[in-house]
Amino acid sequence: MSGATHDPSLYRDRDVVPVKRALIAVSDKRGLVELATALVGAGVEIVSTGGTGAAIAAAGLPVTQVSEVTGYPEHLDGRVRTLHPAVHSGLLADLRLEHHEAELAGLGIEPYELVVVNLYPFAETVAAGAAADAVIEQIDIGGPAMVRASAKNHANVAVVVSPERYDEIAAAVAAGGTTLVQRAALAREAFRHTASYDVAVASWLGSVVAPDQPAEESPFPAWVGGTWTKDADLRYGENSHQKAALYSSQGGRPGIAQAVQLHGKEMSYNNYVDADSAVRAAFDFDEPAVAIIKHANPCGIAVASAGASDPIADAHRRAHECDPVSAFGGVIAANRIVTLEMAETVSGVFTEVLIAPAFEGEALELLAKKKNIRLLTLPEGFTPTAVELRQVSGGLLLQQADRHFLPASEWTLAAGDAADAATLADLEFAWTACRAVKSNAILLASGGASVGVGMGQVNRVDSCKLAVERAGERATGSVAASDAFFPFADGLQILLDAGVRAVVQPGGSVRDEEVVAAAREAGVTMYFTGERHFFH
Numbered sequence: 001m002s003g004a005t006h007d008p009s010l011y012r013d014r015d016v017v018p019v020k021r022a023l024i025a026v027s028d029k030r031g032l033v034e035l036a037t038a039l040v041g042a043g044v045e046i047v048s049t050g051g052t053g054a055a056i057a058a059a060g061l062p063v064t065q066v067s068e069v070t071g072y073p074e075h076l077d078g079r080v081r082t083l084h085p086a087v088h089s090g091l092l093a094d095l096r097l098e099h100h101e102a103e104l105a106g107l108g109i110e111p112y113e114l115v116v117v118n119l120y121p122f123a124e125t126v127a128a129g130a131a132a133d134a135v136i137e138q139i140d141i142g143g144p145a146m147v148r149a150s151a152k153n154h155a156n157v158a159v160v161v162s163p164e165r166y167d168e169i170a171a172a173v174a175a176g177g178t179t180l181v182q183r184a185a186l187a188r189e190a191f192r193h194t195a196s197y198d199v200a201v202a203s204w205l206g207s208v209v210a211p212d213q214p215a216e217e218s219p220f221p222a223w224v225g226g227t228w229t230k231d232a233d234l235r236y237g238e239n240s241h242q243k244a245a246l247y248s249s250q251g252g253r254p255g256i257a258q259a260v261q262l263h264g265k266e267m268s269y270n271n272y273v274d275a276d277s278a279v280r281a282a283f284d285f286d287e288p289a290v291a292i293i294k295h296a297n298p299c300g301i302a303v304a305s306a307g308a309s310d311p312i313a314d315a316h317r318r319a320h321e322c323d324p325v326s327a328f329g330g331v332i333a334a335n336r337i338v339t340l341e342m343a344e345t346v347s348g349v350f351t352e353v354l355i356a357p358a359f360e361g362e363a364l365e366l367l368a369k370k371k372n373i374r375l376l377t378l379p380e381g382f383t384p385t386a387v388e389l390r391q392v393s394g395g396l397l398l399q400q401a402d403r404h405f406l407p408a409s410e411w412t413l414a415a416g417d418a419a420d421a422a423t424l425a426d427l428e429f430a431w432t433a434c435r436a437v438k439s440n441a442i443l444l445a446s447g448g449a450s451v452g453v454g455m456g457q458v459n460r461v462d463s464c465k466l467a468v469e470r471a472g473e474r475a476t477g478s479v480a481a482s483d484a485f486f487p488f489a490d491g492l493q494i495l496l497d498a499g500v501r502a503v504v505q506p507g508g509s510v511r512d513e514e515v516v517a518a519a520r521e522a523g524v525t526m527y528f529t530g531e532r533h534f535f536h
């Protein structure tokens with residue numbers, strides 16, 4: 001229980017607070033000298049920690065070292081510097097209260113009206129791969145303590161945690177002081193900053209130094225922290241009556257949210273969802289690949305054919321040919337640089353979004369002539385998501401992303417003759433590509449390109465019908481992949497009747513014998529992978 005009285009009549013009004021004394025301790029020294037110059041120009045006394053004070057003094061500006069205020073040298077390798085009542089009482093005194101003012105004066109402690117702090121670069125040190133002890137030294141203790149104290153006391157103190165606010169704060173100081181509204185906004189920013197910092201520290205300790213369980217028991221920690229900052233309000237959500245916004249995860253790996261838009265109208269909520277699916281599908285492949293997505297499902301997916309003169313253009317052309325009707329208004333992802341040749345084929349089709357690692361100059365120039373297409377590049381350092389989070393009411397599901405594609409060498413031949421190399425390559429392509437198709441998924445492929453996709457049906461028979469119908473004549477001689485086992489022979493029979501020549505599926509149904517017999521009777525090769533690719 002705090003000792004505060006909370007008697008509203010005791011609080012004196014304080015809106016504009018003139019700044020007479022500022023405490024500055026910053027790791028990131030960008031803009032420091034300019035800010036200090038402005039403050040000194042406005043008659044502000046500056047108190048600073050070692051490195052910050054040295055930088056200010058080197059600029060020829062007057063500065064008081066914090067050790068002079070505390071009467072203690074900075075000690076324990078700098079672990080204790082500002083952690084002292086002479087500092088913290090000056091930050092926490094609520095000068096709206098007469099007795100705080102009197103107590104502070106009695107102790108001979110002077111208040112601060114401005115605190116400028118940014119914290120030790122913890123996340124950057126982790127990212128640089130530093131050893132645990134070096135990382136621990138970068139857990140800032142004194143900084144967050146000052147930030148939190150000043151933010152709590154924003155009735156009296158303005159706290160600045162970002163160099164982006166320096167101009168604004170210098171202007172306020174010069175104009176006579178900070179306003180309560182301004183200080184409250186800065187306090188909000190300050191607590192978000194320390195909260196994000198603590199999440200980063202807690203996550204690192206929980207995953208690197210002291211995992212909750214041995215990794216072989218569970219790769220998932222007992223606690224998951226995360227903070228996200230808003231990038232943009234979107235025009236609307238999945239539908240126009242739903243409001244929506246895009247957030248970036250702080251400290252996470254860069255992904256679709258950080259993609260750079262080079263051209264076109266604002267990205268919509270559905271554009272982001274589909275672009276994410278498209279990128280994920282294209283990056284399931286190591287070889288040049290293109291995925292065309294509609295409503296989170298591929299309507300075409302292909303890798304470059306061997307010896308293609310322009311591999312990514314070839315992959316796109318063949319992905320498009322899978323289902324040109326559905327590709328209208330599609331979202332395309334390429335896992336290689338978009339070439340002029342690919343741009344030429346894309347420009348002939350109405351396309352919502354094209355996202356890729358980069359664009360050749362001429363490709364960008366050509367596509368940018370089209371008003372309706374959005375062109376995006378993936379952020380630097382992009383890698384496919386390794387762990388997926390999904391919200392469920394009241395909680396969150398975490399799972400490792402499905403990026404495990406058993407090669408044909410690990411499959412079991414269940415029916416027919418062993419496939420030749422070309423057929424096996426096609427089966428491997430189909431098996432990988434069908435991961436990107438919502439269950440129940442059936443994908444027919446030929447020559448490293450999908451030719452018919454049956455997606456999202458609540459029984460496998462309908463997925464087979466859909467895949468065969470979409471493939472038309474191309475079903476004959478194609479190969480098929482099924483994301484999970486055939487529970488009966490009926491779905492498979494549809495594929496066999498359509499002329500499919502080889503099938504890959506997990507196997508494992510109680511009626512596998514019936515299913516294998518149907519394949520044998522049709523003289524069709526069938527492999528079991530022993531692993532499925534459900535996708536919801």
Ligand SMILES: NC(=O)c1ncn([C@@H]2O[C@H](COP(=O)(O)O)[C@@H](O)[C@H]2O)c1NC=O
Binds near residue numbers: 049051078080139140
């Ligand atoms: N130990 C302390 O009392 C302490 N007080 C302030 N700091 C941090 O020291 C940094 C500034 O140090 P310098 O001015 O020496 O470059 C800031 O990031 C600030 O958050 C401290 N460092 C760590 O906890």
